[in-house]
Amino acid sequence: xxxxxxxxxxxxxxxxxxxxxxxxxxxxxxxxxxxxxxxxxxxxxxxxxxxxxxxxxxxxxxxxxxxxxxxxxxxxxxxxxxxxxxxxxxxxxxxxxxxxxxxxxxxxxxxxxxxxxxxxxxxxxxxxxxxxxxxxxxxxxxxxxxxxxxxxxxxxxxxxxxxxxxxxxxxxxxxxxxxxxxxxxxxxxxxxxxxxxxxxxxxxxxxxxxxxxxxxxxxxxxxxxxxxxxxxxxxxxxxxxxxxxxxxxxxxxxxxxxxxxxxxxxxxxxxxxxxxxxxxxxxxxxxxxxxxxxxxxxxxxxxxxxxxxxxxxxxxxxxxxx
Numbered sequence: 001x002x003x004x005x006x007x008x009x010x011x012x013x014x015x016x017x018x019x020x021x022x023x024x025x026x027x028x029x030x031x032x033x034x035x036x037x038x039x040x041x042x043x044x045x046x047x048x049x050x051x052x053x054x055x056x057x058x059x060x061x062x063x064x065x066x067x068x069x070x071x072x073x074x075x076x077x078x079x080x081x082x083x084x085x086x087x088x089x090x091x092x093x094x095x096x097x098x099x100x101x102x103x104x105x106x107x108x109x110x111x112x113x114x115x116x117x118x119x120x121x122x123x124x125x126x127x128x129x130x131x132x133x134x135x136x137x138x139x140x141x142x143x144x145x146x147x148x149x150x151x152x153x154x155x156x157x158x159x160x161x162x163x164x165x166x167x168x169x170x171x172x173x174x175x176x177x178x179x180x181x182x183x184x185x186x187x188x189x190x191x192x193x194x195x196x197x198x199x200x201x202x203x204x205x206x207x208x209x210x211x212x213x214x215x216x217x218x219x220x221x222x223x224x225x226x227x228x229x230x231x232x233x234x235x236x237x238x239x240x241x242x243x244x245x246x247x248x249x250x251x252x253x254x255x256x257x258x259x260x261x262x263x264x265x266x267x268x269x270x271x272x273x274x275x276x277x278x279x280x281x282x283x284x285x286x287x288x289x290x291x292x293x294x295x296x297x298x299x300x301x302x303x304x305x306x307x308x309x310x311x312x313x314x315x316x317x318x319x320x321x322x
Contacts, residue, residue, distance in 0.1 A: 013096025169253020
């Protein structure tokens with residue numbers, strides 16, 4: 001199965017305030033080494049998204065705020081990042097963040113274009129900052145612009161009639177949920193699995209169908225893959241079959257891994273092969289196999305690279321390496 005990889009060097013320009021925070025550029029560097037080891041080429045011919053595109057999911061006031069903060073000098077920028085009400089204090093907008101976030105969203109949009117046009121069947125966007133916590137008018141959880149929601153809207157603009165987002169990050173895609181709810185667009189669906197009670201669990205432990213196009217799947221602390229797979233068989237795959245998307249997008253967070261510093265879920269690297277394979281089988285049944293996956297979390301760099309390797313194997317339709 002053909003698979004395209006997308007990224008851009010500008011994504012390395014986003015910096016956080018505090019070095020100990022896990023979302024750092026070493027994550028992308030680890031994946032770059034992986035792609036080199038696997039002999040996979042990376043498409044870096046990316047056009048950053050415009051303000052007009054971003055205004056389909058974020059308010060103009062929020063977009064302008066992020067741009068203005070990013071254009072400040074280092075000292076004023078740091079002060080603004082701690083005091084601006086539109087950005088959570090540790091979700092820094094550094095001097096390189098506006099461009100990094102626009103290229104990240106642009107990478108997903110190009111992946112969508114190529115998948116919808118038939119240039120590839122599956123795509124993976126290795127990007128940062130991540131996006132699924134970014135809502136219509138707030139950046140939080142290391143996220144600035146919502147890459148996956150931007151990709152979903154772009155797919156609709158490209159002619160897709162229904163687009164499903166599956167979020168398997170350890171944290172709930174609260175920003176994505178808010179954007180879909182705010183747009184009141186029945187052509188978009190979110191199915192989000194996450195550790196129950198996590199910081200961004202805005203649904204207070206509710207599971208199942210919260211709205212016709214919002215499905216939440218809280219996963220108990222300490223769960224291993226068997227429990228996660230059971231939840232996917234019970235909730236995620238049936239929801240996709242009912243919705244019948246023409247494209248599946250994945251908010252691919254790899255922080256359910258047992259080695260991840262932010263997780264209390266106990267997945268192993270190879271489990272991401274089987275989790276992804278479940279979605280590949282659904283895509284084959286429902287939408288010609290079309291999947292666009294975009295990096296979200298995953299903060300242990302060795303575990304991230306291993307997990308993404310298995311994720312890519314499943315997307316490529318090859319048997320997992322033992």
